[in-house]
Amino acid sequence: xxxxxxCNTSCDSLSIVDIESFQMTGYIALFRDTxxxxxxxxxCRYKNYILTxxxxxxxxxxVEPYIGRELESYFIGMHCNDIVTKDNTAYIICGESNSLVxxxxxxxxxxxxxxxxxxxxxxxxxxxxxELVICSMESQSITLVDTSDFTCHRQIRVGDYPTSxxxxxxxxxxxxxxxxLGTEGRGSVAFFAVKGCKLINRVPVGNSPVAMCCDKSYCxxxxxxxxxxxxxxxxxxxxxxxxxxxGMPRGILKYGDYIYVGDQYxxxxxxxxxxxxxxxxxxxxxxxxxxxxx
Numbered sequence: 326x327x328x329x330x331x332c333n334t335s336c337d338s339l340s341i342v343d344i345e346s347f348q349m350t351g352y353i354a355l356f357r358d359t360x361x362x363x364x365x366x367x368x369c370r371y372k373n374y375i376l377t378x379x380x381x382x383x384x385x386x387x388v389e390p391y392i393g394r395e396l397e398s399y400f401i402g403m404h405c406n407d408i409v410t411k412d413n414t415a416y417i418i419c420g421e422s423n424s425l426v427x428x429x430x431x432x433x434x435x436x437x438x439x440x441x442x443x444x445x446x447x448x449x450x451x452x453x454x455x456e457l458v459i460c461s462m463e464s465q466s467i468t469l470v471d472t473s474d475f476t477c478h479r480q481i482r483v484g485d486y487p488t489s490x491x492x493x494x495x496x497x498x499x500x501x502x503x504x505x506l507g508t509e510g511r512g513s514v515a516f517f518a519v520k521g522c523k524l525i526n527r528v529p530v531g532n533s534p535v536a537m538c539c540d541k542s543y544c545x546x547x548x549x550x551x552x553x554x555x556x557x558x559x560x561x562x563x564x565x566x567x568x569x570x571x572g573m574p575r576g577i578l579k580y581g582d583y584i585y586v587g588d589q590y591x592x593x594x595x596x597x598x599x600x601x602x603x604x605x606x607x608x609x610x611x612x613x614x615x616x617x618x619x
Contacts, residue, residue, distance in 0.1 A: 330375060330390065330617045331576065331587060331594065332365040333610025339365065339375070339388065340594070340609045344580060344618065347596050349607055353393050355379070355386050367407030367447075367615040371415065371430060375617060378405035378417050385417060385428060390619060399433060401426050407615070409450045409457070411472055418445035418459055425459060427475060437475050441468045451492040451519075458499050460490035467501055469522075481522050483515055488535045491544075493559060498525065500544055500559075502534045514546055514555075516562050526562035530555035538577050538584075545584055547574035554584060554597070568602050570595055578616045587613030 328350070329342040339353040355363040355377070364381030375388040379398075383405055386398045402419035409416050415428040418441065425441040425448075428434070442461025449458050450472075457470040467490045469479040484503030491500050501515045512534040516525040531548025538545050539559065546555040548567075552574060556566040572588035574595070579585075586595045589612055596605045 327580075328390070328619055329578070329580075329585060329594075330368065330619065331609060331613050332368055332377060332615040333612060334364050334366050334380060334614050335362075335611035337363040337365065338610050339368070339377070340613070341390075341393070342594060342607070344585075347605060347607065349609075351393060352610065353388055353390070353395065355388075355395050356398055365615070366405070368617050369408050369410055369415075370617060370619060371410045375619075376408055376410065376415055377615075378408040380404055380406065380420075383419070385415060397433075399428070401428065401435065402438075406446050407448045409448050411450060411452060411455065414472070416448060416450070416457060416472070418448050420444050420446060423461075425457070425470060439470065439475060439477060441470070441477065442466050442480070446487075447489040449491045451496045453496055454519075456492075456519075458490045458492060460487045460501065462486050462488060462504075462506075467499065467517075469499075469519075479522055481517060483517075484513060484527070489537050491537055491539055492519070493539060494541045498559070500537060500539065502537055502546065503527075504533050504535055504549075506533050506535075506550075512548070512550075514544060514557055516559075528557055528562055528564055530557070530564060531567065536575055536577050538579050540579060545577055545579055547577045547586055549573050549575055549589075554586065556599075568597060570597060570604065576614050576616045578618060580618060585616065587616065589613060 362381040365377040367378040403421035443463035489502040533550030535549040544557040572590040576587040
């Protein structure tokens with residue numbers, strides 16, 4: 326049985342959804358220190374735990390999903406946006422301190438900090454190459470970091486207000502959401518070759534693309550500003566389909582023949598069949614963002 330865990334940023338909780346029955350099975354509340362908000366925004370798996378990067382408490386939370394509670398939390402840096410892990414290290418980006426933090430999960434301490442552009446918003450890892458890609462919204466760049474020596478070895482200029490960057494499954498490309506937030510124009514997804522950091526193509530999508538997921542063949546993009554999902558052929562570098570879903574779609578994940586999308590306008594989780602485009606919806610907590618399937 327598989328479960329989908331979704332960050333509810335404004336409700337300081339994780340929603341738990343049985344993905345097979347598409348039913349809510351519960352919430353996991355995150356600790357609050359006095360009246361301070363937590364604001365879980367990004368999440369990832371570490372061994373049998375879930376780690377969340379928290380916007381408002383500037384912390385990392387360690388959650389035991391099977392018993393449904395938070396075990397510990399640690400201060401990391403200002404406005405934690407996203408998180409990935411490799412072995413016993415968590416890598417967290419801090420949007421206000423413009424830094425990448427490596428956190429030793431065994432020693433439970435910050436190991437190193439690295440500057441990584443202005444307002445870093447997303448992080449992804451190619452575990453084969455042990456390389457990170459960080460997307461920085463205000464410096465309009467992506468940064469490639471070698472985790473073996475924790476150094477920034479490449480920085481690539483991209484389009485306006487990039488919100489998300491992912492490695493392709495084969496590790497040969499980096500895909501970047503160039504959102505053009507605040508404008509009425511369309512956004513785009515740029516494809517860069519990892520080797521040589523050269524721009525391959527730039528594919529127009531909908532208004533304000535903010536998040537992506539991908540499989541071997543396709544990239545799925547949530548267009549926050551127009552309530553749609555773009556489907557891009559990765560090898561052909563072209564949009565092949567756009568599905569209208571309404572609301573303000575943000576977090577996105579593909580599983581089987583379906584895509585799952587968090588709607589921040591109506592606080593819903595949408596389940597959309599890729600071929601028929603038939604949609605189902607269930608309510609979530611406030612401001613759904615990051616998603617993780619376990």
